[in-house]
Amino acid sequence: MDPMESEQKFGLKQEANEDPLLPPNPDGDPSIEFLQASDNNELEKEPGRRRTMWIGLGLLASAAALTLVTGLLVWHFHLRSDVRVKKLYIGSLGISNQAFLAEHEDPSSHQFKKLADLVNQQLHLIYSKNLVLSKYFRGSTVQAFSEGDGSDGIMAYYESEFEVPVPQQTSLDEAIESLEPPEESQQGRQGRLLLKPKDLLDVSSVTSGALDPRLTKTSISDRDLTNIHVRKEGLIQSPGFPDTSYPPNIYRQWRLRADPQHRIRLSFHTLILEDDCQHDFIKIYDSLAPMEPRALTEQCGYPFNSLSFLSSGNVMLLTLVTNKEKNFPGFRAFYSQLPLNDGGCGGALRGDKGSFSSPFYPENYPPRTSCVWTIEVSAEKFVKVQFHEFSVGSPGSECVGDYVEVDGNRLCGRKLKNTVITSESNKMTIKFESNASYVDLGFTAQYEAFVPTNPCPGKFQCRNNMCINTTLQCDGWSDCDDRSDEHNCKCKESQVKCKNGLCKPGIWRCDGMDDCGDNTDEENCGKCSGTQFSCRNGRCISENLKCNGQNDCGDGSDESRCLKSLPLPCSEFTFSCGTGSCISKQNPECDDVSDCEDGSDEADCSCGIRPFQSSRIVGGEISREGEWPWQVSLHATGFGHVCGASVLNARWLLTAAHCVQDKFSQTDQWQVFLGLHVQGQTNEWTVSRKVIKIIAHEDYEPRTYDNDIALMELDASVALNQHIWPICLPSPTYDFPSGQEAWITGWGATTEGGSSVSVLQKAAVRIVNSTVCKSLMTDDVTDRMLCAGVLTGGVDACQGDSGGPLTVTNPGGRAFLAGVVSWGEGCGVRGKPGVYTRITKFRNWIKEKSGV
Template sequence: MKSNRAQKGRGGKKDLGAGLKYSQQSQNINGIEEGVEFLPANNSRKVEKRGPKRWIVLLALVTFFILLSLMVGILVWHFNYQNARVQKIFNGYLRITNVNFIDAYENPNSTEFANLASKVKEVLKILYSGIPALGPFYKDSGVTAFSEGSVIAYYWSEFSVPQYKVQEVDRVISKENAIMLPLRSRAVQSFTVDSIVAFPTDARTAQTTRDNSCSFSLHAHAGEVTRFTTPGFPDSPYPLRARCQWVLRGDADLVLSLTFQSFDIAPCDAAGSDTVMVYDSLSPVEPRAVVQLCGSYSPSYNLTFLSSQNVMLVTLITNTVRRHPGFKAEFFQLPKMTQCGGYLSGEQGTFNTPYYPGHYPPNIDCTWNIEVPRKQNVKIRFKFFYLVEPHATLGTCMKDFVEINGEKYCGEKPQFVVTSNTNKITVKFHSDESYTDTGFFAEYLSYDSSDPCPGMFTCKTGRCISNNLRCDGWADCTDFSDELQCVCNSTHHFTCTNKLCKPLYWVCDGLNDCGDNSDELQCNCPAQTFKCGNGKCIPESQKCDKQDNCGDGSDEAECESVWTVSCTKYTYKCRSGVCLSKGNPECDGKKDCSDGSDENNCDCGLRSFSKQSRIVGGQNSDEGEWPWQVSLHAEGQGHVCGASLISSTWLVSAAHCFLDELGIKYSDPSLWKAYLGLHDQSKRSTSGVQVRGFKQIIPHAAFNDFTFDYDIAVLELDKPVEYTSVVRPICLPDSSHTFPAGKTIWVTGWGHTKEGGSGALVLQKGEIRVINQTTCESLLPNQVTPRMMCVGFLNGGVDSCQGDSGGPLSSVENDGRIFLAGVVSWGEGCARRNKPGVYTRVPVLRDWIKEKTGV
């Protein structure tokens, strides 16, 4: 409306000016000409002096035009700006100290609620009328809820503010986020009000107070868990363009624990995306927000939140048209924490933030006074530390923080150590009213200051690590101090120019491992030449000339355009029979084959959750993080081997898992059960886990049970699986697909967590690297065949182990799609130095897999 009125004003002004200018000028000129024509010639000069000169007329007209424009502009501004109104909505709460809370106030439809709400609205109207910056623009208020204390009323207020007054109104509210009450106004309408707080509100959130079609009120009961979901969950998506809210309550003087057991809404990809907010209040005000959630989370991700009082508010605002199932949540009440912190003594112990690993509650302070034996010093080791807030200023620690020795710590930190100069230390933790995190888990230790790490290396951070981790090429100290000032072992390590030590097999692998590129400097071919993937040097002019001059296709693999080349074992063949210059083109999102066959059957290698061997040196995986991982159980033995899902009916595993031994016919399909979607071996009966038997087990005919050559098998399920967020297939690489030396790959499984140890309950994951084949063969002489690949670290530490056999080696490609690079096969021990794990190469056996399964 404003822009339309302004446009109309400019048009009218232009027409009026044009008419005055040309019409008036024409009349003057005609009058002068007529006078010149009919008066005597000797009077012509006199007549000419009677009227103003032409430039004076023009100047007067221009001045008039400017004044008229200015006047019209002022009128336009007056009507479009001075009188334009902006809707401002504030959410807040006020405390009434002379009214006692009754149960009826929980029900918005009760007479008692309506009566009290009406009085609160009248109080707000009276209070606003006494504030010049607000009173004239006040329109309406609404009360959304009441809670204990004596009675807290949660409300919204709407103002219609002239455009030029908006900043002043915002300033009045935001100055203290509280409306300052005149002393005479503290008692209004028989109410005694001791505080009234207001915050600017997102208009989308404010609508939830007026539309009750998706509004719910729930009350926890002693000893019971109350559950709720988004409308339609899980059978249908939550509503489009919805404004939903759940009011959660507990009994007076208790607090609430809220957990999202399943969470999947539209991704957090842009402003205005679908959002779930949780508030430590019944009013949706930003300073009392506990968390903001969007996207999807693994079921194993910790989404437990605590309140500081007996109420919480959960809101869902949907703006996208994407179809997602929403969330499933539960809450219960528990006693309010009476104290936080305490006195800790002894040589060692542990402590953590309240409710760890759940999110600590807002608005809490804890102090731990720690004392160890005399003549010893105290060391605090934070093993996990997460105090992250979305709006905190980086490095300031003004909101949630830990304070020790006068220094504040916040944010997300790797394991770190803080020490004292005496046998005492004080640790303080502070959480403000908004946005909480999982907090920290720490241990305290006593130590001799003259030898803080007996028999071990002391990092500059105070952390103790084993001496054999010193100068091994890996930063075991978070400050890298274990890798500084090293003398490298020339037998196993390369000395970088910056004096860092790196494993020899990383030299000339195409990756800058030293950081100064010195491990790659002596690896290049001469100037004006190109280094092939197999090490061969060719003239630069032969690169991207549509000829395989290298012999491995690497000179044509990374060219901007893709063309057909002569077929070799290194090139990708389309279904039409033509071969491409491009390396690894399958399922990369680009149609390179004219028949599109490189992008067919690509519903694989994607997982619903993206968040970060028994795997020795590994860590717990998230549920659904590796949805193709399968657990194979032999009758009476539990988990024995792993496998990978490659289609709805076929698995890939290791042939050696099905060798008959000790009188047990492991080759018999009826002996086995496959568990898909499994995360924790102790929870095999949970929803989401699918159990299948086998129709047939097909080991490779050339499998050698002595050398483990051709260690691969395919397994057909007795009935298809259903694809879900935790059950999906992994992509199979083409026979030409390469996984170069130095590439990072993930190994997963439930095997032993140390050599000679026991299996893991929770699926483990470990990140390892492909080792150069020549290095692999030198480390395991006369044992490695072309069907095998070494993956791991020469210094050990991370590896697969017993119980991981048959499981996947998952390679994340550039577009995020994951391919099955290998199958866990064998190794000498687990995670030993210079003894990397050996895996069956899947690309080499790709044609055999297709022949047996059709996949």
């Protein structure tokens, strides 16, 4: 946001030596003297007279001051009411008695100027019929023409300027809004809005709104407009992209036109802007002018939702606005055109099972869209529809914008995933509507016929009408979104019976997570009572002794999560500063707080923060480009992608020892790809390097995967940027508690025994308690291993992910390497977490071998 101008404020100041009983000397003139009394004694005999005189003078002065202040106030507010501000409004006119010509694209052509003159006359006529608009209107400028739709033969885009007194701004806005045509027939609109002479334009529609004030900032020094015909595929890039950040204080517009009866698709390959949309942002409009009623989206930061947008007709406008500070890489977007009738909107659905979705899903649906699906199943059955994904409009009781309507009942919002709706007949009608602005991802749904007396044959029926396998009932996991499969259960011996009546797997007892929801599974987990604190060394102390500035535990753990760190003797539980002294604070490194006297806990912290950040794995999802800049792809000659690795600095990588054994132990077999997102598709951010040194841990045990860690040195340093960046290495005492969220990334198989994927995948897991993990796994889990996963199954690392990172983010948003993908028993098996090399056990080894 531009800095605001500041004003000095002045006030009257009384001199220190001024007598408050004397009448004021307005000019401060020292030559003015007051007459001396002729008889002091006489005056002393009549004190009441002197007091009366001064009271009279005081009243006179007060009256004068009051008159002056009143005059100033009247003058001020009268002047204020005369202060006028310029207001700009953007709008469009649909004109039915004119046809669009190719010359209307050229503002210098005779046809453009002639029609623009008529539009300006028509706007003057429209404003003349409103007292507010006619009084403050100063002029209009036609910006562009395009083909119309419906009854509009041509669409004119204009900007109108008004000068209005400050108190009248609201009245002006209301008057402009009154130009919006009502929801009725075009003929009715014309009769209500415009009493037009026959020699002027036949206006069939009016849309208008205030211009976004961020587009008129006085700080903008560079304005530019580009016209693009979208007959062939092409791309748009922000200025300087990808070599430099975009310039400051610019306003850029790209007007896109497609062929008649076509729509425009604009898909962002990369979008990295400043987080604050008041500073830098892009905005897309379903028009050729920046009309707020036709705005499709506004984006800033580093968004991760769908970034593919479609127009309703053959025009679209992309805008970019930046301020003077914090310039970022910008964007690259690809455009194309496609026929208007593409998109699969509505229709008759027959048969007892099927699926449907909003147009162009999983891209954002286009504006001004209406679809109707009619479902009809066998006569003796009813219909059930389940929405697997749902992001349509804003939640609210009315659902007046974008919505889905099922047999007359409207749905909107983003919390309707897995919603099930049933009919009471063999027919169902589903309607989807989107208005003219702000689109969303849409929905995907599946319908199925069912017998009314048995809606879930052979399965358990949830209260929300979902059907799940009976084996999932009372298993401790909520498979019904409403948890109804876990109610009224009789707990098995292998389960924890929660006080709230739920049954949870026994393996979750004392794992550091409140799985019951009432903490039942975390009670009585050690020898410490409920009123005691459990120290990391096993001692029990009173809860009242935490954060009292004393090392009551003996290992400092009672002071490790306090605001102020405590100097302590060094141990396995304390962080060692550069001076050799130790502090009690847990995980102090790179948390943006200097805890060591020498600041060593904040040294070497140019890692783990994705440059320009906003802040397939089994069961995972596709990642965005640049989201995991420390992820590396290791290719072996003749095999392609084999393993993953992590960037430690411009020269060194960390991977798993089992990736570089036997036939893969030679450096000349490896080619390293950094900044890669899609296998086989390199771009300007992808860097390829050879390997000149491989250092596998000398105690690596191939049978048990113990000490499964290795270093790789590149043949040349790489330039670090937003797509290639090192991850932070944790200190030996860094604590990754059970239950903490972590992320696994890689190009490995999405199913056990499957093939690797092309696009980098990501999945969220959580750290699993070591004791619990050892009880779950058949093979040995050593202290040099870390377990993480989702014990419900379905999310895990798999073949091809080996050597890649297990990433944990600290509260400040900095990423640390908790583990290296090592081994597992199957992929995504329920109750079987993934096993990773525990980096904290190898921090000194990494430093010794690589210097990192």
